[in-house]
Amino acid sequence: MAALAVYVHWPFCVSKCPYCDFMSVVADPALYEDFEELLLKDLKNELKNFSNRSVSSIFFGGGTPSLMRAKSIENMLKALQNQCLLENNAEITLEANPGTFDHQKLLDFKNVGINRLSLGVQSFREKNLRFLGRIYDEKQSRRAAEIVSRVFTNFSMDFIYGYQCQTPEDLLQDLAQALDFGCRHLSCYQLTFEKNTPFFRQLAAGIIKKIDENHELECCKLINDFLPNKNIHRYEVSNYAVLGWESRHNLSYWKYQDYLGVGPGAHGRITHDGRKYEIVKISSPEKWAAALENGENTESIRKMLSFQEELEERVIMGLRLADGIDLKNLQKTIPEKNIRQTLTDQKIYFLKTQNLLEKTNEKIKLTYSGMLKMNSILEFLLD
Template sequence: MAFRSHRRHIGATMLPDNASTATGASAPIAHDGDDTPLALYVHWPFCVSKCPYCDFNSHVRDSVDQQRWRDALLADLAHEAALLPGRRLGSIFFGGGTPSLMPPATVAAIIDAAIQAWRPDGDIEITLEANPSSVEAARFDDIAAAGVNRVSLGLQALDDAALRFLGRAHDVGEGLAALAVAQRAFARVSFDLIYARPAQTAEAWRAELARALSFGTEHLSLYQLTIEPGTRFATEAAAGRLTIPDGDAAADLFELTRAMTADAGIPAYEVSNHARPGAESRHNLAYWRYRDYAGIGPGAHGRRHRLASVRRRKPENWLAAIDRHCHGIESEEPLAPQARAHEALLMGLRLAEGVDLARIARISGMPVAALVDEAAIDALPGLLERDGDWLRVTDAGILLLDAILPRVVRG
C-alpha cells in the first residue's frame, strides 16, 4: 500500500506523528535519564475559525478571559515542574489551535516560568505556531521579544484557490508578507504546506514547491492532505463531494517532494519534515526519539517517568480542573514495557536516522527479539536496513511505512 503521511506534528491530541536535534538528525542521543533535555509542549486551543481538514483540539470562542488563561497555564506548568524537578529544558513548543493569538505577555510569562522551573539549555529552542494573517504578523516582534526564537508558519498553500478550499482566512499575498516579517523577526523559520489536494497535478505541485524552496527557510513541513474522521472534509468525502489523489498518485507526489527538497539541501529527516543539516526541529525530535516531554493546556499529552499523562480536552473542563486541582490532568497511567517499546519503535522508524534497538531494549527492559520480528526484517530487503543495533526504513520503504510497521514491530 502507498504511504499517506499524517498532516502535522504535534502532541496536543495524540502522540505526535507529525511533529527536529541540537546538532542535527545525524547525531542521535544514545543515553537516557534525568540529564536528557526535557521538552515542554504548551497547547493554546483557540482559533478564529475551524479549518475543514483539522481534527486537532481547536475551538472557536467569542471571547477569552486572557488573565484567567494565563494564570491557568502557569498553574498547569507549576504542577509539571514539581513532578520533574532538576531537569534540563531543551525546548518549548507553543501549539494549537492558534498560539499566535496569545498575548505576547502570556507567552513571555510561560517562558519565564519554564526557565525558572528548569535549567534551560544555552541554545534552548522556543517555537510558536502562527497563522500568516496581517494581524498576527504585527505581533511577531513582540513575540520574539518574549523569547520565542523559532516560528512555524501555517501558510498551507501558495495558491489562492487552494487556500479558499482549505478554509484559510489569508490569501497568498498576505501569507508571503507574514513570512517576510517572520524572517526578519525570528532566528529560525519554518512553514507548512499541504499537498496531494484534489485534482492537484505533479506539474502544479512541482511549481508550488519550487516557489516555496525559493524563500530560503531552513525547515519545511510538507503534509499530504488526509481525510480525518469528524472533520467537515470527512463529511464531504462521505457524501462523494470530495476526492483526494489515490495511493499511486499520492506516492508520486511524495517521491517528487523528497527529490526536490533533497536537491535544495533540505532533505527529509522525518516522513513529512525537511531541514537543512542542524536545523531540524529539536522539539519534535524529542517526540520521535522518545524522550521525556511535559504537556500543559487542554488536551495536551505528556510522557514522563514512564507515565502517560493526558489533560482534559475541552477548554472549559480543563479550566474547571485547574480551579479544583491546580492542574488539568484527566488521566495518568503507567506505561507497560511493551507499550513503551511499541511507541518508541513506531515514532523512531519515521526518522531517516532510524532507531537504536539496543536503547529501546534498555528503556523497556525487553530483549531486541521481543521488540521486532527479525525474520520479517530479513524478508524486506531494500525496504529496511539493519546495521548492528540500528534499524532504519529506506527511502523506498518509507512509501510503504504503514504496511511495514505492523509486519516488523511486535505488538
C-alpha cells in the same frame, strides 16, 4: 537525567479548517486573556515536579498560539526560568498562522524569547487555500511568510499536499517559494481524511475525492527529489531541513525522550525510576479550566507503560526518522525478550527482501519505499 522538552497547548483558532482533527475550537477572543492565565497556572503546577531538570526546548502549539499575547508567552518563559533550568540555547518555537499576526506582533514574540517560528502556510495558491478552508488568501500567505523571514532566522513552514485541485506544479511552486523566503525547515503533510471532520463526511458523500495512487506517488517523489537537491534533507517522514536546522523539540518526540504537556489535551511522556509514564491532560478546554480553577487534577490519564507498550511506541516514533531506531538505546530500557518477540527475524527478513527496511547491528530504519508504506509496515511489525 536528559533534558526535558515542554509542550504548551493553545486550543483556540479563528475558524475550524475542514480537515482538522486536532484539539482546537473557536472561542470568543474575550476569553483568551483568562485562558492565558490558566495556562500559566497549569505550567507552574507542572514545573513544581521538575525543578532539578534542565529544559532544552519549548513548543507553543495548537490551535493557533499566535493568537496569544506576547506578554503571556513572556510570563510562561519567566516561570520556566524561575522554576527549572532553562538551557541558554533552548529552542523556543511558536506556531503561527497567516492572518493572525503583523510585523509588530512577531517582533513582540521575538523580544520575549521566541527564537523559532513555525508558519502554517499550507499553500501559497489561492485555489488551494480556498479548498483547505484557510482564513487567509494568497496575498496574505506571502505577506506572512515575508514578515516571518524578516523577523526570524530560524523558521519553518508547513505545507499540505495530496488533494485534487493541487497539481504537482502547484506543490513545486509552493516549495520553491518557501526556499525563496530563505526557509531552512519544511514540514510536508499528506492530506488525510480523519473521522469527525467535514472533509471525512464530504468524502463519504462523494462531494470530494481522494487523489489516486499515481498522483500521490508523484507528489512524494517531487518533494523527495526537489528538497534534497537543494540540500534540504529528509530527517523524518514529513520533515525536511538544512543540516543543523532540524526541530530539536520534535526530535525529542521521535527519539522518545521525556516531554511534558501543558494545557488541554496535551500529552506527556516522563521517565520515573527507569519506567516511562504516559500522561494526558483533560481534552475539553472547559473541563480542563474548571479542574484547574477548583484545584483539581487536570490529568485524564497517568499510567506506567508496560515494556511492550513502550516498545511499540518507540518503534512507531523511531521508524519515522530517516536515521531510524538506535537498537543499543532500545536495549537499554526494553527487555531483549520483548524486542525479539516483536521485531522477529522473520518479519525483518521479509521487509528487507522487499527493500522496505534496512537493519544493522546498531540501527533499524525504513528505506524510501518503506517510508511510503509506513502505516502498513507498522501494522505488520506490531501485529
